[in-house]
Amino acid sequence: MNDFRTMAEWFDPSTLVGAATVGGIIFFVGLLLSALVRRLLRDVLRHDRSERIDQITLQFVSHLAVLMLWLVLVTFYAHLVPALNRLSTALLAGVSLVSVIIGFAAQQTLGNLVAGISLVLYKPFRRGDRLQISSPSGNGFEVGTVEDISLGFTSLRTDDARQIIVANATMAQQTMIKLLPPEPAAAAVPPPAPKA
Numbered sequence: 430m431n432d433f434r435t436m437a438e439w440f441d442p443s444t445l446v447g448a449a450t451v452g453g454i455i456f457f458v459g460l461l462l463s464a465l466v467r468r469l470l471r472d473v474l475r476h477d478r479s480e481r482i483d484q485i486t487l488q489f490v491s492h493l494a495v496l497m498l499w500l501v502l503v504t505f506y507a508h509l510v511p512a513l514n515r516l517s518t519a520l521l522a523g524v525s526l527v528s529v530i531i532g533f534a535a536q537q538t539l540g541n542l543v544a545g546i547s548l549v550l551y552k553p554f555r556r557g558d559r560l561q562i563s564s565p566s567g568n569g570f571e572v573g574t575v576e577d578i579s580l581g582f583t584s585l586r587t588d589d590a591r592q593i594i595v596a597n598a599t600m601a602q603q604t605m606i607k608l609l610p611p612e613p614a615a616a617a618v619p620p621p622a623p624k625a
Contacts, residue, residue: 442509442510442511443510443511443512448510448512451506451509451510452506452510455502455505455506458502459498459499459502462498463495463498463499466491466494466495466498467491467495470487470488470490470491470494473487485549485555485556485575485577485578486549486552488577488578489545489546489549489578489579489580490549492579492580493546493580496580537596537598538581540598541580541581541582541596541597541598542580542581542597543598544596544597544598544600544601544602545578545579545580545581545583545597547601548578548583548597548600548601549578553605554575554605554607555575556575556576556577557574557575558574558575558607559572559573559574559575559607559608559609559610559611560572560573560574560575560585560605560606560607560608561605561606561608562585562593562595562600562603562605562606563603563604564593571585571587571593572587572588572608573585573586573587573588573591573593574586574587576592578597581596581597582594582595582596582597583595583596583597583600588611
């Protein structure tokens, strides 16, 4: 009976040890579920032989799903631990002020997230497309191949292997020019052998 009480204290979220144990379990579950979501979406992409599913869209949805999963797990943990639950109740009175401050502070971040969603929905470009975009370089533009769209940024790779990272809000607002893929360099054809 005494062993059972000691074991129950390890999982009691009202104690420090119990809160740490429950937090560790929730963190481990979060890692497993994140890996499961990524693997599931990767398998969906691998088995899509018709190529109807865009890789960038699926990867973006994967990032978004993992973010939402962690937000749900953190909220669940805060409701399990009484000390955090009381703290969240005390902060509820000032939630309007905090939300305004966070809204102003994260305005650009949220704008990049919304712009990323619109880029994924409207699909002005796909992974592998070559784009010419405006840039602060000497000639005013850069050319690169789309590699990825994350929650906040679009990544392009130039022909000389530089990586260009553009905020999604900037990418959604600028004029882009889709270019044809570069022509492969013609293989050197050896001259015909002299006839004997």
